Structure formats: structure tokens, C-alpha cells
Amino acid sequence: VPDHRSAHPRRRRRGGGVPPLIVRPERSSCGPAYQPHHPGQPHLPGQPVPPWGPAPAARPSRAGKFVGAGALVLALMFGSGVAGGALALALDGDGGVTRTYSAAPVLNSADLPKIAAAVQDSVVSIITDNGEGSGVILSADGYVLTNNHVVASASGDTVKVVFADGKTAQAKIVGTDPKTDLAVVKAGGVSGLKAAKFGDSDGMQVGDQVLALGSPLGLQGSVTAGILSARDRTIQAGSEGQQQDPQRAASSISGLLQTDAPINPGNSGGALVNTRGEVIGINTAIATAGQGSNGNIGVGFAIPSNKAKDVAEKLQRGEKVSHPSLGVSVNAAEDGGALVAAVTPGSAAEKAGLQRGDVITKFGDKVINDSNDLVGAVQSGKVGDRVEVQFKRNGSAQTATVTLAETS
Structure with missing residues (x-):
């Protein structure tokens, strides 16, 4: 693939990449697991039998392999130096409230460029020593929302942020929440940034049109289109190419939005927006066809904006996120x-x-x-x-x- 960096300064093709996220749905955890054997795993020959005996055999998984939508170290629960605890995320329950859905308008192809142009200035690239992901601007003074697995690849407490106009800034990692795979960074020496407008993810319906914005494969400012394929998905996440730590339970992310808008490595932390130009999800994971394949096949996942915004506000205030x-x-x-x-x-x-x-x-x-x-x-x-x-x-x-x- 030819290098187009000289022709377009905002397109950067970064080499390399690290093991992506995979999912093992048959091994779920609703909290901390026993040590040292990983509950839910079949007992393997040569391993000591845990006090409760070998775990019952699970049904074969019908799910595919899921990979993190970022060309970065996907720390989550399986990389070195990862914060403990399994990922866990879900939408808040209805609590008996009757919800009225308001469908986003259906647009023709001529309207999509206007939406993309309105949102692109609110989406950034985030670069660490080991790769590149994406982020969404939260405030004019430099707060940016991204995935935890994006900043987890940083060697220290700072990352580099590249804005839509090509300007850059160093950003300090303000807070992370591995269980929801979300993080907030604060870019220094900036002002007047265009903050993204967040929409109501609970109001989205299957079939609604969506756009995904981010930096797939380092190509900043990329936009893809699709629909909302499903709601309230649960995935089990690991790190491909790295041996699973038997002392850790599988990482569970639930309540996710599924989309067929093409998402690829580097889109992690980027925006999934509706036809009103509102962020309704933070792109976090994709499914791949099989071993050695990590490109888009039309099955991507995003953290709903209602959950993402709530977690982001707590991280900005330095508060603990409860799970x-x-x-x-x-x-x-x-x-x-x-x-x-x-x-x-x-x-x-x-x-x-x-x-x-x-x-x-x-x-x-x-x-x-x-x-x-x-x-x-x-x-x-x-x-x-x-x-x-x-x-x-x-x-x-x-x-x-x-x-x-x-x-x-």
C-alpha cells in the first residue's frame, strides 16, 4: 500500500500493531473468581484439580472471535501491568419507566457529508509509544474521552493528541475505568476546542443509520457509514496472541451497541454518531473472521453514549466508578x-x-x-x-x- 503522508498530512499510516481483543462467551464472570484456577474453564490434564473439582463442561460457543478496534496493546485483563477486575458494562435498567423511542431521521447519501463535517472536528487521534487510537472531545479546554485499552499502551501517564486541523498536544491521563474500557485524558495548552454533542443511546433503534469516525490504521479523519445492527450485546474479551492468565476471569462488556459501519484497528475510542450528528457510542471492539484476521467484517461494537458520558463525568471529577x-x-x-x-x-x-x-x-x-x-x-x-x-x-x-x- 503506497504511503500517502506527503499528499495528505492528516493521513498517517502507522506500521505494526499488537494482539487484538478476542471474546470467549462461554466463560462469563459476574464478579471476582476463585484463585488460582479460573472458574468456568475445563480442567486440563496435568493441572491440579481445584477444591471444588473440575468445572462442568460448557456448551460450545456460537460466537465468533472479537478483537479490539485499536492498533494498540489491548491491555484489558490479559496484558502485562493491567489493572485488576473483569470488564463489566451494561445499560441502566428501565426501573419501570416507559420509554418513548424517537427515531433519528433517515437521510439520503447527499446528507451524510454534512453530518461528517459537523462532527469531524470533535474527533481526535491518540498516539502512544505502541500505536494509535481515537478519541472524542468532551470540552473546549481539552478533556478527551477514549478507550482504556488505548491509553493502557502508554509507557507513562501522558499520550499525544492530534486534532483534526493537524495540531498536536501532550495530554495527561486523568482517569481510567478498565471495567467499562473507558478513559479520559486532558490535553494541555489548548482552548476553544469543539466539544462533541452526545445523544441519547437509549433512544436508538435497530436499523437507525450511523456513522463511525476515527483513525483506522492511522488514517485520521476517516468516516464510514452503516446501521445500528443490534442493542444490548454482551462480549467476553481477551487479548489474542497472549496466554490467558488462569488467575483472572474473562473480561465482560455488556450493554453494547452493535453496528455494521466498518470499524478497523485504530477506531478504538472514536465516535459512533447518529443522523443528528450526536455521539451515541464510543467504538471499542470488532469481530473478525478467524485466526490471523483482524479487519472489519461488519460486526463492530460501541459503548452506549449514556454509559460513556456518565463514566467520563465521574473520571473528570476524580470519582470512583461503581460496578x-x-x-x-x-x-x-x-x-x-x-x-x-x-x-x-x-x-x-x-x-x-x-x-x-x-x-x-x-x-x-x-x-x-x-x-x-x-x-x-x-x-x-x-x-x-x-x-x-x-x-x-x-x-x-x-x-x-x-x-x-x-x-x-
Whole structure:
């Protein structure tokens, strides 16, 4: 591929790249896992059998491989020096409120350039020692929202930000939240930046048109178009090419928006916008066709703007981001539901009397068909929520009330 940097200063083709994010849906975690064996993993020959015995076999995963949409070290839970705790993200529950959906206008192709032009100045490139990602401007004085796995590749506490006009600035990492894969940086010596306008991600409907903006493969200012393919997706994330640490549970990100707008390495942290030019998601992951492939196949994921904005505001203020935990590791059960592979000592689940081998079929008012359903249901709650759980133990239907705790 020819190098076009001399022809267009905003297009930069950066070489290299690092192992991308992958997903293992059959190994879900709703909180901290036992040590040292990873609950939910089949027992392997030559490994010591954990105190509770080999975990029950999970159903074969029907999901594909998911990779981080950034040409950077995808720290998450599997790289060296990564902050502890599994990723966990979900939309807030409705709380009994009836929501009215307001569809974004459907536009023809002639309208899309206007939308892209209106948003491009609010999207930046973020460069670290190991690669390049994207970011969205939060404020005129230099706060920028991006993915945690983008800044996790920085060797120190600063990154380089490249604005749409080609100007650059050093930015300090203000705060990170690995569990939602979000981070905020603050560019120094800048003012008058164009902050992005955030829209209501809960108001988006499947089929709505969207645009993805960012720096795929270092090509800053790139725009792609598609639709919102699905809502409320849950993925399990790891790092391709790196051996999974058996002492860590799989990283779960739930409540995600799915889109077929082409997203590629380098788009991480960039904007997914609606036809009003509002940011309704932060691009974070993509699916690939198989081993050795990490390009777009039309299955990408974005963190909903409502969640992203809430986390970003807390990080800007230096506040802790709260994450609910049930304290179990689960697999998909043969006949439906989430099979409890392990219960963390002292967790909400243990206090409520849940045991290894229980099959959770309902969490509050949400029917649980597999382990991903349970991850999403738990993360849609709040710390301190009291939730009735329906489960089967040895074929007998039972109920318990759990009080969601803070993820450690």
C-alpha cells in the first residue's frame, strides 16, 4: 500500500500493531473468581484439580472471535501491568419507566457529508509509544474521552493528541475505568476546542443509520457509514496472541451497541454518531473472521453514549466508578440458564446461599437463557440493589434474594 503522508498530512499510516481483543462467551464472570484456577474453564490434564473439582463442561460457543478496534496493546485483563477486575458494562435498567423511542431521521447519501463535517472536528487521534487510537472531545479546554485499552499502551501517564486541523498536544491521563474500557485524558495548552454533542443511546433503534469516525490504521479523519445492527450485546474479551492468565476471569462488556459501519484497528475510542450528528457510542471492539484476521467484517461494537458520558463525568471529577457484582463465574447450561461454576467467598451470591452447580434461570424480571444474559442483567443493576434470583438446584426450583455488592 503506497504511503500517502506527503499528499495528505492528516493521513498517517502507522506500521505494526499488537494482539487484538478476542471474546470467549462461554466463560462469563459476574464478579471476582476463585484463585488460582479460573472458574468456568475445563480442567486440563496435568493441572491440579481445584477444591471444588473440575468445572462442568460448557456448551460450545456460537460466537465468533472479537478483537479490539485499536492498533494498540489491548491491555484489558490479559496484558502485562493491567489493572485488576473483569470488564463489566451494561445499560441502566428501565426501573419501570416507559420509554418513548424517537427515531433519528433517515437521510439520503447527499446528507451524510454534512453530518461528517459537523462532527469531524470533535474527533481526535491518540498516539502512544505502541500505536494509535481515537478519541472524542468532551470540552473546549481539552478533556478527551477514549478507550482504556488505548491509553493502557502508554509507557507513562501522558499520550499525544492530534486534532483534526493537524495540531498536536501532550495530554495527561486523568482517569481510567478498565471495567467499562473507558478513559479520559486532558490535553494541555489548548482552548476553544469543539466539544462533541452526545445523544441519547437509549433512544436508538435497530436499523437507525450511523456513522463511525476515527483513525483506522492511522488514517485520521476517516468516516464510514452503516446501521445500528443490534442493542444490548454482551462480549467476553481477551487479548489474542497472549496466554490467558488462569488467575483472572474473562473480561465482560455488556450493554453494547452493535453496528455494521466498518470499524478497523485504530477506531478504538472514536465516535459512533447518529443522523443528528450526536455521539451515541464510543467504538471499542470488532469481530473478525478467524485466526490471523483482524479487519472489519461488519460486526463492530460501541459503548452506549449514556454509559460513556456518565463514566467520563465521574473520571473528570476524580470519582470512583461503581460496578455491581454478584460474585459468581458461570457457563451456559445445557437446557438453558446460567450454570454456576464457582462462587466467590464473601460475595453477594454466597451470602444469598447460591452454590456451585445451581442453574440461574431468572434475575429480577429478566429471563436468563445463558451466561451472557446473567452478566448483562447483573451489570444493569446498581450496587445495593436487592434482586430476587430464580434457580434450579438438583432439578428443584428455588429462589433467593441477593444484594449486589461493589466489584472488588
